[in-house]
Amino acid sequence: MLVKQISVFLENKSGRLAEVTKTLGGKGIDIRALYIADTTEYGILRMIVDQPDQALQALTDSGFTVSSTNVIAIAIEDHPGTLDQALETLSEGSISVDYLYAFVGRASTDAIVIIRVENPQLALDKLEQTGIRVLSSKEVYGT
């Protein structure tokens, strides 16, 4: 199944990220993972939070430009070669990865890898066929 990711536009100005975390903190929303890529001009913050719908609403209300996307979360054992297996599977299916990032979950010592692809459903099927453990939103959000 797919997991909701929140993307936030951040102009390159000090204090912008703090405004995001403050907004979410104020609503009791927990950030499970985050990833920022930036250019010299602006950045895009991507997050997995425990209450994505509420986060989307709170950030929109605070005047941020926000979007919500479906991404895939997989669990991989924390030893060499495991990520490669997942990426090989996608590569064989001619599925290109837009971006990915990883974090360590609460429940186990496995790493959780968030993958964004053009066609998530197709990628999901491929991964499951290969026996890679795809996580449910519940597992990822950690509630």
Next chain:
Amino acid sequence: MIWNPAEKLKRQEMQELQLERLKQTVNRVWEHVPFYRRKMEELGVRPEHIKTLKDVALLPITVKDDLRDNYPYGLFAAPQRSIVRFHASSGTTGKPIVVGYTRNDMEMWTDCCARVASAAGIGQDDICQIAFGYGMFTGGFGMHYGIERVGATVVPASSGNSERQLMFMQDFGTTGLIATPSYVLHLTEVMAQNGIKPSDLSLRVGLFGGEGHTPQMRELIEERLGIADTQNYGLTELCGPGVSYECLENAGMHINEDHFLPEIIDPVTGEALPEGEQGELVFTTLSKEGIPMIRYRTKDISQLNYEPCACGRTNVRMSLVRGRSDDMMVIRGVNVFPSQIEAVLMTVQGIGPHYQIIVTTEHFMDRLEIQVEITDGERLESYAGLEGLIREIRQKLRVVLQIDAKVTLLNPQTLERTAGKSKRVIDKREKCF
């Protein structure tokens, strides 16, 4: 050298010539331009009411938006078969304004630009490099014809590519440079970077136009290049360059008043101001056939001086332009209105209605930055989406403005909102006027 005897007519002779031509022009537009006829009828003015030069004040005022509203041919007083050339310039919004020249208009324009060149001391022994854009812009072609007319050698280098400009200047022995003053200052920086000294050039005089020119810029050009420097003035609506020009005395710009009748009005009330007062320049063309202009408001602030000049010319002089009575900016010699930028931004999906225009100077080149607020979250899915948005805005701005702008995306609700007149433009340049 004084190119044309019209530059040294006695005041009374000039006035007689002007009145005769004014009557012809008024008759011409009354007969051939329904727009002017309607406006004259609204004011109850007929051609026969023009009995003295002062009667020009009876005629209706024309503004830039009239050219836009009648785009493209509505203000033409000659049929297409008599028009031999079009030129265009920026309007106040998306559409440009277009002007047409008959063969006589081209001859008049050439002669006026020959006067500009001659007053700057240009003659047969000179090699003149024109670093103004050629194309729809009037600057390149106008000066080209004028300089050719006085017998100098023209190097039609057009704008940009500073290294190449400098190569031509060194290799050809360019003596006269035609450019915007800020471009010349930019060239001096490129010279320094490439180890080119003023003594490596044969440059003797600059003919500068397309934008204003401060005493500080003049000093800096003098200091860095050690050349004589003259400013000239013109606008597309009247013909392009060739409306007025400095002689080497640098004592105000001589107006070709046998072709362009100047007035100074109060920019707020529109009332004609007494001789010598500072106000907005208004011109009526006296000999143009293609697209005559009746009392055209330039929005440029200046003042007139009817004293004969030490150079021997008697035509009236206007002071260097001291400002604008509207919000037009001159960026890299191009006229830019905030309303043009706004019209472009309105056509772009995914951004909010607020914007900020920031103009700065970097190495003497104007730099335009447009800040907009991104409102469309869908664009966040990939950098390509955001970069595509920036590219789209830049591309659309380039189509309308002909210049490249930096586009900065901001979070929503970050640009200042003020009721009514918001401060859309921040001009951080040293004032040109």
